[in-house]
Amino acid sequence: MRVFGPDEAAAADLLVDAIYQGGRRGGAGDDPLPRLVGVSTGGGFRYRGRIDRLELVVLTSNKRDPDWPDALDRETGVYTYYGDNKVPGRALHATPRFGNALLQRIFEDANAGEEGRQKVPPVLVFTSAGEWRDVIFLGLAVPGVAGQRPAEDLVAVWRTRDESRFQNYRARFTILRTESVARSWIQSIIAGQSDASLAPPVWTTWVETGRVIPLLAPRTIQHRRRAEQLPSDPVGKEVIAVIHAFFAEDPHGFEQCAAELARMMLPDIASLDLTRRSRDGGRDGIGQMRIGTGASAILVDFALEAKCYATSHAVGVREMSRLISRLRHRQFGILVTTSCVDEQAYKEIKEDEHPILVIAAGDIVRLLKDTGYGTPTAVRSWLERSFPSSL
Template sequence: MEVKFEDLGKMDLIVDTIYKGGKNGNTGDDPLSKIFPKLGNMSGFRKVKRKDDPTKFAYCVLYTSMSELEWPDYLDEETGIFRYYGDNRKPGRLLTNTKQGGNKLLEQVFSNLNFNKNLKDIPPFFIFKKATEGRDVQFLGLAAPGNPNISPDKDLIAFWRTIGDNRFQNYESYFTILDTKDESISYDWLVALCEDYENSIEKAPEAWKKFQKNGRNGIDALKAPKIFKIPSRYEQLQCDEEGKLCIEKILKHYNDRPTEFELCATHIVSMMDRNFESFSLTRPWRDGGRDAIGYYSISTGNKANFPLKIDCALEAKCYSLNHGVGVKNMSRLISRIRYRQFGILITTSYVDSQAYKEVVEDGHPILIITASDIAYILRRNSITSDNIDGWLNSIDNSTQRNYQL
């Protein structure tokens, strides 16, 4: 569903609707400032003060392009969890000394949430992402801070980042898109939040009322389980221009020595999930369909009990984008998986439909990682086309080239 720019105004908000921007080429094209009362038209972190108490906020709008390599905001549609990075994104300022005051608000909001106090002073958050054209935006939903499945000490994390030679801190925060069911977000509620905050709860969606009453335990997430289908070649290769450049550089780096991609593959898998550990390469002439052997460690996080370690076998294929992994290679990995092991097939290319179909329909315990996934993992770990050459060289010089005998 789309709403034209000229039709924007006093309207209700509907999840996943695209609100069109203007075509004049200036800040007046911003649709958000026309949708929300008293909202400015700049920055990704926008908040509006309450009329009854200007030290507090009526609501907050979070806008993200979802494409900043250094700040990979992300919505997991299957769980409803939304990861958002704060507004201290450049060196030169203290953590909460930002122009928009976004990080300071995050501190206040998560403090109230985690101490379960003054919940009524937590403003609702409205999440938008950049749509495909111009200033168009897509409404992702009404969000509450935190999530019942995320520990209170993990939903707002301050971390260090380096740009150039300068170090600085920013926040990584976690919200939950609320399941408002068939209720739209009424414009009357938005106005009431600004003008009559104390009584605005009467016009709020039931999901927000439940959160405001029960805090973290009152969060009902909007979950959208994916309907599984065999991903197409296009989908497995799909990534942005930066991702394509990174894949091309990997292919060029290992062009004359594709077997050395195996060590790189173990690094990628470990970056994907830190629970993967202790990978050992198999010798090239003895691999038997497995390029590396490792473990996936499951732990409570406490020191009292030993973690559960599950064996895994990894097969890496450094293939060009027009050379897919076929049935023969996949069958070779499947046949070499031992009892109580699972397999990982990682490729710079894609898996052809027949091989993929056999894995899924026969229920083989194989994790498939293709070019699109590799590009995403690199982005999440701040590896770009500017620094990937150094990263690849550091892997070549790594002392971790130990072999499984």
């Protein structure tokens, strides 16, 4: 990974996944982005120009807000970013830094044909490197996702805090397939004379035709290691501990929770019936998922198994083999666990191409965050409300 020091920022190209270091004095002046791309200090939304005439937009994330989990899916190039109306008491667009108004503007322009796309500024995406104020460049982005309806690209989602309901935006961008952004293009934008000939070809293609060419980065190792399946942050670990403790006296009760988590990940589940406790032989539920829409849709059968384990207890080869043996022809399996799958068992699933979806502890944390339950307190309230029989 390339690292640029503070003195190099003003002349450096932007390289995907490179680290750009800030100062080491401990103040706001350490921020490298003003020198790097000519924007203001601080804030998740930064831009050059005016809201009605944007020249450049910078999105940043510190990855420390459990209620608003900005995230990049490196395999698909889709970047999910949340707006700046993160507390109740304000209208959706009435934020101090106008972040939500900015999102509304660029997504409207992105869906208004070539004339609209000409108005969309380059969107540069950064995330915290975890040291001082250093940042990592994630890429050059455009509003929207190929194959997704415009109405799904920018959605106002509801949240509750302190018994007050409010809305914030969830925006989906696509990181374009370019490994670098030239310093010369950035300088032309800063100078107020943007030179399109210096832009990456994928940017020009999108502006002229609307075609999105994403930066795809498929995994080289198909199975996930233990650390990749478990939450790495303290809040995520506490969320899983809350779930495990809630069902500690009634492990069978976790089956209902697992079914709800499966629906969160797969909204197109058409039916899901849990087996009776006395008959539970390793398959905790059977269901059908709808593929397609309307009269042309088809239903695919699946089996669900739930394992409410401590994170120190991985689901092993024996448990996975039992689920595999119970899958009928043209069925797939879903395993939901508050722990993880043993690496050898996971490797065998992938190598033998068994159709099993694993929803591990880390996945559970992400699903709950995306649904608005990002803290242990919120998760505990959700459990008590949704599964009272386990109290």
